[in-house]
Amino acid sequence: MNRYLMKLSYIGTRFRGIQKSIIPGSGCADDPLSIEGLLEIALRRFEPVNEFKIKLSSRTDAGVHALHNTIHVDLQRKNGQPYRTDKVTQGLNRSFISQGLPIRIISTGLVPMSFHARLHAKSRTYIYRLGVLRKNLCGDPRTHPLNRFIPIEELDRCYFIAHPKFEIDRMLRVAKQFEGYHDFRTFMSIARGNDRQMDPSYTLRQIDHISIERSISMASVFNRELADKCYEFWDIRIKAKSFLYKQVRRMVGAWIAAAEERISERDIYEMLTIPSQNSWCDRAVVAPAYGLYLCQVEYNPTDLEFSQDELPGTTEEKQTIVTTH
Known part of the structure; x- marks a missing residue:
């Protein structure tokens, strides 16, 4: 064997x-x-x-x-x-x-x-990819969700958002609070058949590093110029030894809601420091799966x-x- x-x-x-x-x-x-x-x-x-x-x-x-x-x-x-x-x-x-x-x-x-x-496994690193519509295009009738240009090469590969109040600096500021050792119960989805998630210590996790870096479109040369004209691309990088069920997508969804001022930075602080399923703010939504990539498993x-x-x-x-x- x-x-x-x-x-x-x-x-x-x-x-x-x-x-x-x-x-x-x-x-x-x-x-x-x-x-x-x-x-x-x-x-x-x-x-x-x-x-x-x-x-x-x-x-x-x-x-x-x-x-x-x-x-x-x-x-x-x-x-x-x-x-x-x-x-x-x-x-x-x-x-x-x-x-x-x-x-x-x-x-x-x-x-x-x-x-x-x-x-x-010593650590796992995830990247969440965002395409943010440039502010000067927000509100333009041509950027209605059903009219908006999205490079076909990025379809189901990147999460495209359009919000006039989106601020990447605000997103990075709230995201950085999540580095270190915290109880992430608020950011865990309940998985059927996993009895361990009821253990109070189960939701304690250490996040080693979070960064938000400017990225580029994965579109081909024929679509890239228009993609760059329409969007700013960002990579959200998160590294930890382990994560809870849907933790990354729930964290990213909350950070996006804060970046768009749908929830406040105070809301984020309370979600993190008062760990409970009841602390989740309903104005935040779980980021879709297709923007998430597992990038590295280290040994x-x-x-x-x-x-x-x-x-x-x-x-x-x-x-x-x-x-x-």
């Missing part, structure tokens, strides 16, 4: 999330509408002799994208030797390409059996290292793992 760490990216628009979901009584164990389910189907083509279970490092919701997510899986080959990791990457990507699926395996590597993709390099006794494969294969891991 060998454990494999896979780094992957995907566009989440057409999926109901990364996590597999099975309808009870359906009689089918496959879930082709989730990233995990599609990975399982593709991995079976390697014909491992064991019943395997994919372990996720980070659960992204329906519509959320990933530039870099990770999973680990234990596979046992018929001959007892490890699969060639480059062949695993090639085989999975060939399967996804043939089906027209927006999923790509970035890399596959052998890791010790003691490694766990979720438990050993301590020592957690990925084998001792000499743990190295799988033949002597020659062991030397390859040591020099390329």
